[in-house]
Amino acid sequence: MSDTLPQLPSGWTAPEAFASFGSFTAPNKRAVEPVGPAFLAHARRTLHGRTWSEDEKIQAQENVIVADVVEEESEDEEGESEELLNHSARDWKTLDLYGALGLKRHRWRADEDKIRKAHRKSVLKHHPDKKAGQQDGFFKCIQKAFEILMDPTKRKQFDSVDSRADVLPPTKFNADNFIELWGPVFEAEGRFSRVQPVPKIGTMESPKEEVNKFYSFFYALDSWRTFEFLDEDVPDDTSNRDNKRYIEKKNFAARKKRKTEELARLRKLIDTAIASDPRIKLFKENEKAAKEKAKWDREADTRKAAEDAKKAAEEAAAAKEAEEKAAKEAKEGAKKNKEAAKNAKKKNKRTIRGSVKDVGYFGESSAAQIDAILSDVDALIEKFDDLELSEVAGKLAGVTDASTVKSVFTESATKHAIPAKFFA
């Protein structure tokens, strides 16, 4: 470091040890190239109106937050249960390999880096050199677990049968907690998929396509799940080759059987889920409603035509009825008039006939005379039309004078020139 400051001249004074002489030459405006990390910082400062130190502080804070998260992640200390600690390394097939490394919570989600870190931690804690006088069984378990989990093939075989990572389908659930309860089930099943990422169960608001895609993905799940881990140990002795082959064959058959069972199980699981998925019910309902509406809309024309026809027919019927009614009324009126006329005629006739009786047959008493009078009256009545009948009846009504009656009859007889026997 050779850049040395000059000495402070003696007698140099300034308020607060700072003296200002003048501002720097006016800057000119130029465009910065919008490229590179430094520009990002510049843009951040400019857009947020931060000063240099403010921005540094905020960035530092953000970094601190990130660092905290990292630490938190590594701080998932998991205590080992007594059972795990006493597990014999010889029975490693029944061992919870993840538990041995303290990765109970992560299981198949743990990446290689995490496993390595967890292993290191476990080793530091459980190394036999640190536990003098104790059994080193658990350390062997740790080593075995690490060996298996670091080998991708072996790890897959273990993951395939790691029932501790399975999430059993819920037995009791309703539309409200369907997603909540079934989501983890499918997430766990999805770990076997060769195709990643696996679609998520979605939300209650997921569209139909998404839900369909989700279920069809699981129906067609390309699973890497294998069951080699459950194989019966093949004896390593060369003496009995037949037995060895027999066991190998048995293992193969068992694997195949398990795989088939696994397929059936998954299918059943999806069927159950679909059958109770409230979204699918909703889609079906919506679809039905939509279909009906479409049908309703489609038939609107025919419906309208039918309505129109019906209306027209009704109108026609009404018109016809009114007409008929009118006709009937007219007919009835005519009948009434006719009857009235008939009655009047009868009455008139009765009056006319009665008039001769009322006047005592003009004093005639012989049967022949009376007969002649009556036949004349009848002949006259026959001759009268309706008008004349009423006119004559009017003349005769209430008349008690025989001569008047006689003159009326005589007049009528002359008028009609009937061969009258009496009223000549």
Place this chain on the structure above:
Amino acid sequence: MSTVIGIAFGNTTSSIAVEKDGKVEVIANQDGDRAIPSTLSYVNTDEYHGAQAKAQLVRHANNTITNFRDFIGKPFENIDVSNCHASAHPFNNDGEVAFKITANSEEILSVEEVVKRHLIKLIDSASDYIGKPIDGAVIAVPTDFTEAERKALVSIAEKANLKVLQVINEPTAALLAHASAGNHLPQDKITVVADFGGSRSDGAVIASRGGMFTVLATSHDYTLGGSNLDEVLIDFFAKEFQKKFNTDAKSEPRSLAKLRAECEQTKKTLSNSTSSTIAIESMAGGYDFHSTINRLRFEVASRSVFEKFTSFVEALVKKTGFDFLDIDEILLVGGTSQTPKIANALVNLFPESTKVVAPVTDTKAINPNELIARGCALQASLISSFEQEQIDESIEPVVTVAPHLTKSIGVQITNGTDKSDILTILEHDTALPIRKSKIVVAPQAGDALVAIFEGEPEIVVTRIEAPKKDESAPADDEESDWSEEEEDDEEIREKIVKAGKKLAEIGLEGVAPGAKIEVILNITKDLKLQVSAREIGGNGVAVRGVVA
């Protein structure tokens, strides 16, 4: 995490690159080329791209489209068609540039269509390599691309299903790649970026200040490029052919195309080895041609072209008003920069303090062909996590246009490494606001004075007398030519910084002798200079003040 790439879309060649885990990889296309010729060719019903298309220049020149990048967004009357002489000719299609292809049936391809197809091929190569569909890209264009032309390029890319995150300048991209690779991004430097391409040359003087780049000057030469060197070789071999067989190889377009393809290859070989052979079967008139050329002969033959390259850089520096000593670095970009002579000529022209970055002068230099694509890939990965809106907002002039210091600002020192009496803290052409600090040493006795000055650059010329020659030796004609130069006194030019205008003084009392003192200069948004000084590790409080 989205998959983003960088695309260097050149007139002659294009490159694609991707950033992964802090490392940038330039992607080779299906043919294995990292510098993919920007060429499309149509033969019968087939479409060829890249090197395969370029090979068709010999047999199907009329259906092979080259050098179309510069036509983007330009009306027909504004384009320079001279580069398309030996390939499909552009024609005026209602004012727009288009190509007529008669491979299968007659087809008219607009420049947009050609560029679109080219981009699709590039994206295909990239997504094949990465194994994922490409979500976005940063594309670099020359500095003389107008805003409208950049927009046209973005819209074409959209039609090719490519989201352009940002269009950046080629020289800046190259510099970003170079500085990031060498881990000297935050250094303050003045760099000349000279991009010698296949058919044109572009130059830019860029000030790097704390990782921020400001283009101070640009220049373009549309007739100077690697093809000029090819022409030299073509002439050279055509002459030889004429002499041998009395046949003109240049009169027949197909012979010329064959010769051109081979000469280009020969030129590339000469960049790596000192001699190269050329062999063309049935070049012209049924004669096979076979010859060799060494690098020296090539350099002599193309001296005038090399001079053009050198003077291009010289003129660019003069344009900025800088002295050669102000230039810290010359970054050579583009395939033509592989030619050793160009870099060597620049090394000779510029003082020792100027570092010329080219494969021949610096073994660690990145392949100049790949610099731009690498820079684009870096930028793409930087901004891939942002929303497009945020990116667009950030490249608005409101953000990019910033005040820049006209003069450097520094602190007075007594015994600098050179003869300067100012230790520069803030260089000239630094974008404001800025905060920067430097550490200086307190004097051995007494209190320290922190005096802030503006720096005035000064070129100090020291003459060193040439060692006396043996005067008794009679100088013959030939020697006198040489000795004349040698007799000149050697000049040592040095750049030093003198104290200019005094801005502020701080008195630091009670500092330990030889203690380290940090001087912080901070220029705020409202262009106020804040100065503060404190003793590192000492118990004294910092003294600070604002320059009024």
